[in-house]
Amino acid sequence: MDFKLNIKDYFNEELPEDPIKENTRRQVTEACFSYADPKKTSKPELIHVSLEMLTELGLTKEDAATKDFLNVFTGNTILEGTKPYAMCYGGHQFGNWAGQLGDGRAINLAEVTHNNKNWAIQLKGAGETPYSRNADGLAVLRSSIREYLCSEAMFHLGIPTTRALSLSLSGDKVLRDVMYDGNPDYEKGAIVSRTAASFLRFGSFQIFASRQDSKTLKTLVDYTIKHHFSHLGKPSKETYIQFFNEVAERSLEMVIHWQRVGFVHGVMNTDNMSILGLTIDYGPYGWLEGYDHGWTPNTTDNGQKRYRYGAQPEIVYWNLYQLANALYPIIEEASPLEEVLNSFGDNLVESYLVMMKSKLGLEKNEVNDARLINDLETILQLSETDMTIFFRLLSSITSDDKKDGLMKVWDSFYDSNEIKEDIKLKWENWFVDYTNRLKIETLSATERKKKMNAVNPKYVLRNYMAQLAIDDADKGDYKLIDELYQLLKKPYDEQPEHEKWFVKRPDWARNKIGCSRLSCSS
Known part of the structure; x- marks a missing residue:
């Protein structure tokens, strides 16, 4: 092995295992997991790797360039001394108890300890497990790109999340019906290596309670x-x-x-x-x-x-x-x-x-703050208004802008013709209330803008952005994946060189599959 990980498995060492070793679909009782080896891939290819997560696991960029790394994180090689497994859990789906679910397309490789942190490492899309039911346990490139980019983007937004280590092609084709409309087609197979302190879910506990x-x-x-x-x-x-x-x-x-x-x-x-x-x-x-x-x-x-x-x-x-x-x-x-x-x-x-x-830059407590917020949320929904752009532009409003406030956020409206007189009047009245409220604050306009911009991101992973990266990747071009990955590492920064991404959703993406409509298809 060209690289070394500090393996410290706890989950499959301390918890009860499924005594049946065959990888067959079944109900698993009185066990937290079942052993399951990843499916070997025909021609794996590493598309992208998170340098941050490499460091978290005690690895280097040079480690990621090795054939061993590619084989381990696409399922072709099992780390020495480890036993990959799938977790057993149940859950409510859309409000209804679904019984046993489990890791149907995720396989846990091992747990790694580095710098006093323990990370569980999973492969998502690595093949069948006892919990796959009627599915193949695989994943496609489009959903893998979306998970890889979004989990890392969420982390840099300051949101608790699982992380992603690597994104790879499997070299195999996977049959999927994208919109569940009876028109399945073959897509590129892919695998995401994702990490977290634990992948335990509410359903991990529900399954045992449901079985007494x-x-x-x-x-x-x-x-x-x-x-x-x-x-x-x-x-x-x-x-x-x-x-x-x-x-x-x-x-x-x-x-x-x-x-x-x-x-x-x-x-x-x-x-x-x-x-x-x-x-x-x-x-x-x-x-x-x-x-x-x-x-x-x-x-x-x-x-x-x-x-x-x-x-x-x-x-x-x-x-x-x-x-x-x-x-x-x-x-x-x-x-x-x-x-x-x-x-x-x-x-x-x-x-x-x-x-x-x-988000509004208000620090002092005033009795009418809840009403001010409720009024804003109501007016925002009277016309199509881009959330990210609106709140980012709002940081430029000062207490003197009761007349100019609406024009300063004008670029956040998708169709300015929707801002008819009645809606315009509501906006003008709200900005009067808002700017009057700002006068109570003690922060300077510059200080307030800085604080608002620290909670209102300028860049988020809009669906059309992810879809553009997916379309390019389908053609074998992965540059946009890295561009978005780098952009989303600093979502609160101005990044003038990336200003082209601080725009409303383009018209072509309004009703495009993958941009406005998504299914659970993987």
Whole structure:
């Protein structure tokens, strides 16, 4: 092996394993994982690698250039002394209990410790596992590019997330029906190597509670506390309650960040909720173009709109309620779990208000701040208004701009003809209220702008940007992947050399598959 990792496996050393070793689809009981080797690829090719994650794992750029690196992170070579595995979990999908789900196209290679941090490393799209059901366990290039770019972009936005180490072609073709319309076609296969402190989900605990397997449930909770919440102390009923409370706090922090930048996950099933409060499983996600609380990027959710932008905080609460039900068998007392859930609701209101005030550059507390924010959110949805551009331009407003405020954000409107007299009047009145409110603040206009620009990104991974990179990659050109990767490492900076990306979604992308509409197809 041309490179060395400090392997420190815990998950598959300390938790109960599936005694059946064959890689066949089945119900797995009283076990947290099943062993499964990645499928060997025919002609792997490394497209991109994160130098930051290389460093986090104790590797170098030179390591990434070796054949061994390519083979390990495309599944052709198993690291010495390791046993790859797929995790068992269940979950609620679109509000309905789906039973056993599990890692159907993700295989855990190993855990690596470096600089007192432990990282679990997964290959996504590496082949079948016992949890693949009727699927092939593979992934295609388009979804792999989207996950690779977005997970790293989210990290640099300051949002808790899983990370990505590498993006590779498998050299194999994968059959997919992109829009589930009966027109499947072959696409380029790809593999993302992704990392996190843990890939445990709410559904990891739900599966055992659903089967009345309190023994394995307690074993998993105790393991999770030991390795990821050790500051809470030794396992006990009180520790379990504190554990649930911290999961709720982390989940709240995560979703508030999503709302801040206009990120819509698209499929917030309980099996896609990280127990560590990380953004996980980048499927049919999207970024708000027009500010719209009712928008979802997921075609599967078009009718119900369960996972629309405006509902995301409520869905986190609903998911936490399901997790509370899963933890109840080892706590055997409902009231402390209910208290945590009630606190979540109160904290959500306060956290959202604080977040929105930061976007508006407001630090002092005024009784009418909530109304000012509510009025803004209402007016923003009266016409198609680009969220990212609007809030970035808003930082240039001063307390003297009650008459000029609307013109300073004019470039954020998709169709200025929509700003008819009644809407224009509402905007003018709002800017009067806003500029009067700014007069109460003590920060200078320059200081306020700097603070606002630190929470309102100038650049996000708009779907059309990712689609352009996908289109080029399909032709064998990967330069745009790197350009976007570098751009999104500094999302709050002006980056005048990249000004071409600080624009509204182009008309050609409005109804294009991959830009405005996405499915769960991988």
